[in-house]
Amino acid sequence: MNNWGIPLEIETLVRSRDRKCVYCHIEFNKAGTGSGASWEHIINDIKITTAENIALCCRSCNSSKGAKSLRVWFSKDYCVKRNINESTVADIVRVHISKYGY
Numbered sequence: 001m002n003n004w005g006i007p008l009e010i011e012t013l014v015r016s017r018d019r020k021c022v023y024c025h026i027e028f029n030k031a032g033t034g035s036g037a038s039w040e041h042i043i044n045d046i047k048i049t050t051a052e053n054i055a056l057c058c059r060s061c062n063s064s065k066g067a068k069s070l071r072v073w074f075s076k077d078y079c080v081k082r083n084i085n086e087s088t089v090a091d092i093v094r095v096h097i098s099k100y101g102y
C-alpha cells in the first residue's frame with residue numbers, strides 16, 4: 001500500500017490508465033501550479049480503494065472537489081467555467097457515474 005492506503009496493484013493500474021486529469025484533462029505537471037497528479041476517491045470514502053473508485057486528477061480539481069459528490073461539484077463555478085461535467089470527464093468517471101450514479 002502507498003501512503004494513501006491504496007494497494008500497489010491498484011496504484012500501478014491507475015497510474016498507467018490516468019495519464020491526464022480525469023476531470024479537466026490537463027496533462028500532469030505540464031501546466032504549472034495545480035497540475036500535479038493527486039489521488040482522487042471518486043466516491044469520497046478512503047475505504048473504497050478499487051480501481052473504479054481511485055483515479056488521478058490534478059491538484060486544482062482535487063482541492064475544488066473536496067468532499068463534494070460529483071453532482072454537487074459539477075454545478076460549481078469551477079466546473080461550469082471549465083466545462084467539467086458528466087459528459088466531458090474521462091471514461092473511468094463516466095463508467096463510475098453510469099454504475100453508481102453521482
Ligand SMILES: [Zn+2]
Pocket residue numbers: 021022023024025026057058059060061062
Ligand atoms: Zn483537473
